[in-house]
Amino acid sequence: MPNKGEAFEFYEGLRRGDPQMRLEEHEAAEGLPMVPTAALEQIESMKPEYSLIDQLGIRRLPTDRLITQIPVEVTGQALPAAILEEGAHVANEPAFALRTITVVKYGSMISCTEELLEDQALFQAWLPAACARRLALQENVILYATLAGGGTLGVHLAAANTLTEAQLNTFYTAMPSPWRDGAKIVTCTENMLSMRALLIATPRAFISPPEFATSSLTPEPAMWMGLPMYLNSNWPTLAAAGDAVEVITMVNPDGVLFVQRHGIQIVRDDYGDYLNGRIRFFPTARFCIDIGDPLSVVHLTDHA
DSSP, rough: HHHHHHHHHHOOOOOOOOGBBBBOOOOOOOOOOOOOHHHHHHHHHGGGGOHHHHHHHHEEEEEEESSSEEEEEEOOOOOOOOOTTTTTOOOOOEEEEEEEEOOOEEEEOEEEHHHHHHHHHHHHHHHHHHHHHHHHHHHHHHHHHHHTTSSSEEEEOOSSTTTHHHHHHHHHHHHHHHTTOEEEEEEOOHHHHHHHHHHHSTTTOOOOOTTTOTTTTOSSSSETEEEEEEEOOOOTTTOOOOOOOOOEEEOGGGGGEEEEEEEEEEESSSTTTTGGTTTEEEEEEEEEEEEEEEGGEEEEEOOO
């Protein structure tokens, strides 16, 4: 197939150090070849395993522009009203506002040994997975920063690093029920264990699995109060968090905007780590994350 051949030629060019794909000293990386479609699809297909964007179900909105205006519903459409036979229809117009989204270029560095470059089959199997993992992990970092920078405060702990059942219940109900339907919880493993230890310490203990059940043998996430719970190390622990730091987040994926420009770029650096016998590759992508409705993201924050 031509697409497979195009991907092969692209990886072969990266492996052998095609001058068009090489980041020379003092040379700008702009304008270098983009990843061909077949290789791009391969990399994108490997990202869901690591990316919270995909795990939470946040839609990826593609764009071919650096600045995009996304219509965001400000006043929701009213529920249908009863209409008498031959009666006039009721106009329930929703109100929209344009949210300006500017995609930002994000990149990371991966490196491999010179020995790895000697085998085309091995290199072509390794590089897409390495790029997918680095880009997905970077998406997670930006996602936490965006969510923590917006949304709605559900609960601020009354005492430092101290969860109570009452505060967790208040946090759970802080998101309006239309948004809570389909919402998901994100925190780190240590905070989940703190919640689990607290909630099983009384006779009103939560039932056994799926509440807080985690296992590498099943793909399903842990659950809390009927909501899927995802664990991610970007969320700080109660022990490490400072005052007003977001440690637990309830998010409805429909309220979060992820705008991604088509395509990614990979350039090669032959010299940055040459003394150690390693070649560096720099995959970059352009995307932006924003919150459409603050009520779709609710936080529990720590206390000083």
